[in-house]
Amino acid sequence: TVGQSIMGDQVVAMKLASGSEIRYLSQWAIDVKVCQSSFANDASLKDLERSDLTTHVYEGGFKVWECARDLCELIEQEPEIVKGKNVLELGCGAGLPSIVALKEGAETVLMQDFNGPVLECFTLENVRLNGLDTGRCHFVAGPWTQLRETVPERSADVILSSETIYNENDYESLHDSIAHALKEDGIALIGAKMFYFGLSGCAPAFSEYVKTRGILNVKEKKIIQASVPRIILELARVR
Numbered sequence: 001t002v003g004q005s006i007m008g009d010q011v012v013a014m015k016l017a018s019g020s021e022i023r024y025l026s027q028w029a030i031d032v033k034v035c036q037s038s039f040a041n042d043a044s045l046k047d048l049e050r051s052d053l054t055t056h057v058y059e060g061g062f063k064v065w066e067c068a069r070d071l072c073e074l075i076e077q078e079p080e081i082v083k084g085k086n087v088l089e090l091g092c093g094a095g096l097p098s099i100v101a102l103k104e105g106a107e108t109v110l111m112q113d114f115n116g117p118v119l120e121c122f123t124l125e126n127v128r129l130n131g132l133d134t135g136r137c138h139f140v141a142g143p144w145t146q147l148r149e150t151v152p153e154r155s156a157d158v159i160l161s162s163e164t165i166y167n168e169n170d171y172e173s174l175h176d177s178i179a180h181a182l183k184e185d186g187i188a189l190i191g192a193k194m195f196y197f198g199l200s201g202c203a204p205a206f207s208e209y210v211k212t213r214g215i216l217n218v219k220e221k222k223i224i225q226a227s228v229p230r231i232i233l234e235l236a237r238v239r
Contacts, residue, residue, distance in 0.1 A: 011129060014069065014096065018076055020103075023129040024094050025122055030062050033121040062122055064094045065163035067191035067230055071097040074189070074222060074232060075160075079104035081187075085157035088112065088181055090144065090174065091164040095123040097191075098160065102132045106158075109137050110151065116141035144173035148180055156181045159235075162191035168200040171209045178235060179215050188235040189221060193228050203231045210235060 010029040013021045025033070075082055075097060083105040089098045092111040102109055113119050119139045127134055140150045159178055165171070178188045195202045210218040221234040 012064075014064070014072075016069075016073055016076055020076065022072065022096050022099055024064060024096065024126045025129070027062070029125075030122055033125065034117060062093070062118060064096065067162040067193065067232075068094065068096045070222070070224055070230055070232055071160055071162050071189060071191045072100045075100045075104055081189075082106040082158055086110075086155060087158045087160060088151065088156035090159060090161040090177060092123055093118060095126055097162060098137075099127060099130050099132065101158070101160070102127070102136060103130070107136070110140065110156070111137065112140045112142075112147070112151070114141070114143060144170070144177040147173075147177040151177075151181050153180055154183050154186075157183055157186045159186065159188035160191075161188070163193070165190065165192045165203065165206040166196040166199045166201040168205060168209075171201070171206060175210060175213055175216070179213075179237075182216075182235075182237065184237060186236070188216075190233040190235065191230065192233065193230050195228065197228075203233065207233060214238060 010026055011023050012026050013023050015021050082101040084107050085101075087098060087101045087106045087109045089095065089101075089109065089111050092098060092113050095111050098106075098109045098111050111119065111123055113123065119141055123139065124134065124137075127137055142150065159182055161174070164174060182188055190206070192203045192206070194204070207218045210216050215238060216235045217238055218233055218235050221232040224230040224232075
């Protein structure tokens with residue numbers, strides 16, 4: 001199981017099954033960073049206190065979502081997935097799977113999030129908190145519909161993404177981003193809840209969408225039993 005503890009007011013430590021820890025900024029520290037930054041009056045953040053996400057305005061990047069932890073555990077258990085590889089994380093938020101990938105020997109990591117304030121005030125700070133070389137990291141903000149303009153074609157050996165399939169309206173742009181960036185022999189790992197109550201997306205619906213497009217194969221990599229079951233999907237190019 002994964003636990004977490006508060007280290008003072010500023011840092012949260014997530015403890016993985018192995019006993020290793022990943023550190024990330026607390027909500028209080030995030031609020032301070034945002035207030036001190038050029039993003040203090042950013043329109044995309046005005047609803048932060050009322051909602052975890054506002055579709056296509058603020059996509060929840062300041063919150064650590066459950067399935068990110070599942071990807072962290074998987075990468076730590078199977079480090080060969082990322083060792084020496086170029087990794088892309090879509091909808092990275094806190095960037096915790098990317099941080100574990102860096103710890104496990106990824107060559108480079110590109111972290112993408114919808115919101116620039118998330119990358120500057122949270123993701124980058126989390127990389128630093130874990131004592132990692134920021135020179136191996138690159139960051140890109142914006143929607144998946146613009147990914148072709150910022151991420152080279154077939155440049156990622158491994159694509160990571162967690163809690164990003166809750167909205168069926170985004171399936172096309174997420175799928176096409178993976179299809180654009182994934183190398184010929186690469187894999188994408190998507191961590192998700194099996195179902196998202198009150199939202200349009202779910203793991204079976206996303207898998208079915210991928211199959212209907214005929215560009216990528218999809219299979220179950222791992223199922224995590226819980227009150228709301230979780231899954232890690234593995235995608236690869238159809239050959």
